[in-house]
Amino acid sequence: MTNLEALKQFVIDEVEKNKNELLQLCSSLIQIPSENPPGDSTEISQFIADYLKESNVELDWHESADKMYNLLASQGAGDGKELVYCGHTDVVPAGDLSKWDFNPFSGEIKDGWMLGRGASDMKAGLAGLIFVFGLFKRLNIELPGKLTLAIVPDEETGGEYGVPWLLERKLVTGDGALIAEPSSPLNPTIGQKGSYWFELEVFGEPGHGSLSPLAGNNAITDAIKAIEKIQGLWELDIHIPKEIQPLIEVSKRYMEEVEKDRIKYQPVLEKITVNVGTINGGTKSNVIPESCKVQVDCRLPFGVTHAQVSDYLKQELDSLNIRYSIRLFGFKSEANYTPAENPVCRAIVDNISAITGKEAYGVMQWASSDARHFRDHNIPVLQYGPAYLPSIHGYNEKVQVEDIVRCAKVYAAAAIDFLHNN
Structure with missing residues (x-):
């Protein structure tokens, strides 16, 4: 085992050892209503700042609109590549509470499921990023490059005051970015319509x-x-560029083998x-x-x-x-993507495969997200996060606990791989 492999295994083991802290963090985030609209991120931003302060992480606050706060922090040597961990704090409104089988802001864990609005989109993924960032700091993990945490308040209504606001002001740069948006366990999204x-x-x-x-x-x-x-x-009749065709074909395969109920939707890719x-x-x-x-x-x-x-x-x-x-x-x-062979994609996909023991590959998303803004600024990006996809934006939103823990392990291992490999 190389020193790098040993370091990765060490942080994976630490995530497992401290998984109760991770799950409690996720529950606490769900318990804070951060519906957008109205988009007030004051309470959840303060909670995150207080949590990270316990690991000696100080956040920079940037108010992009009234009561909408972008939070930034970095760690590492600074001389090398930079990886951006990115997640949003806002969730869609819970809607008619009588149609929920449980309190949408309970953050309860029941029968292996984390319950509540934002569980899948995307407070479980956000919790994983925050937890791993704090864990690295507490463990004094030496990073040859820079790991940046960017927490944004505005994605669900178009994101004007979140990721693009930061990128346009050059408050965030990087050589690669990981957004903890919901995905399937083995298939990050590397492109979108x-x-x-x-x-x-x-x-x-x-x-x-x-x-x-x-x-x-x-x-x-x-x-x-x-x-x-x-x-x-x-x-x-749309003529798909030749270089995109492999991504279309692997995405069709995904719809046939993973989300089998979506086979009938294959034509939307083209x-x-x-x-x-x-x-x-x-x-x-x-x-x-x-x-x-x-x-x-x-x-x-x-x-x-x-x-x-x-x-x-x-x-x-x-x-x-x-x-x-x-x-x-x-x-x-416009339609946009990050090539599957890009180092940030390889870091995530390879570590999903290593941690699960199963084949992982990137696919195309038929909707849109903050990823397009990173690509507009020439920052390669992909999305990978814990989710029960059928529950996103609906009633009874939930996510499996084991998915939350697995994704956090991937975030930790991928950061080490990406920053150590030139």
């Missing part, structure tokens, strides 16, 4: 409803015609998905509507750009001879 959210407003001319369709111009019926054209985006999410128009039934607004969420595969989608929509909607406007909002990104 792009996002194209837009609002279409169609304009008509008001008039008395008893004279329609001879009088006025109905914005709602014109919007229906427009929606039919928009849905044509799904039918477009198609523009179209979800007409909201429609709002008219004033009352006997008035011809003069306006109708439709909000649409499209996810873009590799091989198509925002500009191409905009050109397609303009051409198709112009052909209808209607009056309209389009406004982009929300998530905006």
Whole structure:
């Protein structure tokens, strides 16, 4: 056994020895409601700062918006590579409490499950990063490079005041990043589709409803015609770049072998998905509507750009001879990925395989996350975190305790590998 292998085994053993502390930390994070909206991270940020202070870790606080706090800390020699541990403190609202089988802010452990809002997305993963960072400090683990902990308050509503805020101000840099977002146990996400959210407003001319369709111009019926054209985006034949095809194929394999209930969704990896999410128009039934607004969420595969989608929509909607406007909002990104052979991907994937004794490989995500911001700043990144995927953003969110512990072991071992290997 080499010195590096011995060091990795030592920290893995220490995670196992101290796993009750890790689980208590996770429970405590869940017990602090940090729903976004409203996005107030004061209480949870202070708790994390107090916890890490016990390991002699001092955090720098950066308030990016009212009561939204980004927390930063670093350790290591500083002369070498830098790895960023990244996680968000905010969770989606718990919703109708009567539909939960347990208190969403209990943080209870029952029958091997950690229960509560954020258990899977992503307080279990966040707890793992914080715990390992503090553990390294307590154990005086010598790191040849720099390990940075970046805890952000704003991911669930688009993330404007979290990761991109830090990166744009160069408060965070790095040679690689690990985000503890939910994933399957053996399959980190190393790529994701792009996002194209837009609002279409169609304009008509008001008039008395008893004279329609001879009088006025109905914005709602014109919007229906427009929606039919928009849905044509799904039918477009997208040419996936040759270098991306292996990632698409391994992601299809994942859907066949791991999340078997998702086999029927394989086409989304190569198609523009179209979800007409909201429609709002008219004033009352006997008035011809003069306006109708439709909000649409499209996810873009590799091989198509925002500009191409905009050109397609303009051409198709112009052909209808209607009056309209389009406004982009929300998530905006092109499809992006980190190559599987990149050192940060290898560090995570190899250590998953070593710790579980099973084959691990990176796959593509059909949604979006903070990973795109790191890639925009040329920082290779992947996502790996404990999760029970069917429960994310739903009622009765939970995660298996053994997944929390396993991921923390991977975080520790991967940091040592990444920082020691040039």
